[in-house]
Amino acid sequence: MRKAFAVVALCLSFAAFGQNKNTFALLKYSGGGDWYANPTSLTNLIRFCNKELHTDFSDNYATIDIGSAEIFLYPFCHITGHGNISLNEQETANLRNYLLAGGFLHVDDNYGLDKYIRREMKKVFPELNFVELPFAHPIYHQRFNFPNGLPKIHEHDNKSPKGYALIWEGRVVCFYTYETDLGDGWEDTDVHNDTEERHQKALQMGSNIISFCFMQ
Secondary structure (H helix, E strand, O other), rough: OHHHHHHHHHHHHOOOOOOOOOOOOEEEEEEOOOOOOOOHHHHHHHHHHHOOOOOOOOOOOEEEEOOOHHHHEEEEEEEEEEEEEEOOOOHHHHHHHHOOOOEEEEEOOOOOOOHHHHHHHHHHHHOOOOEEEEOOOHHHHHOEOOOOOOOOOOOOOOOOOOOOEEOOOOEEEEEEEOOOOOHHOOOHHHHHHOOOOHHHHHHHHHHHHHHHHOOO
């Protein structure tokens, strides 16, 4: 078991930004929430990163179960949805091991996910709490500058967008975007009738997250 875990950790210590073309994974989960929301979002984000960050990621992101060993093949994983998410004991342990081994999780609340993702991530890291990242944090100042933090893409409850993190030994292992709807903004503009400006802002912030994932 220790040897297998060491191999996994080695695989996740990427040598260079963008070296692995099959980098992005959308995580499937149980509980009834729509993990499959925003079907065009990751493809658009990947293409934007390839254009603006000069990466060479594959358009074909993976869709995998949280409890699968395949998660260790992908340095960046994404969770979204509107409703309930439920992790069993094996999935909880697998996600924790993945994040401790060097993986990165981005969670985007598509409205309605908040109380469920907080509950489940507390199972993954009972010793950690989500902390709001200050506007000066490097995640907001990568290729694109966001001096006021996350952009507001869609309005729901008249709340300001918030960026929260789980930080393990000084490293952000999970970045949680709340009240912004970045994933909706990444989608094709005709899906939610977004302006091109709003679409670009969402993609720019998304590319900052990707850049930070590899640079921290």
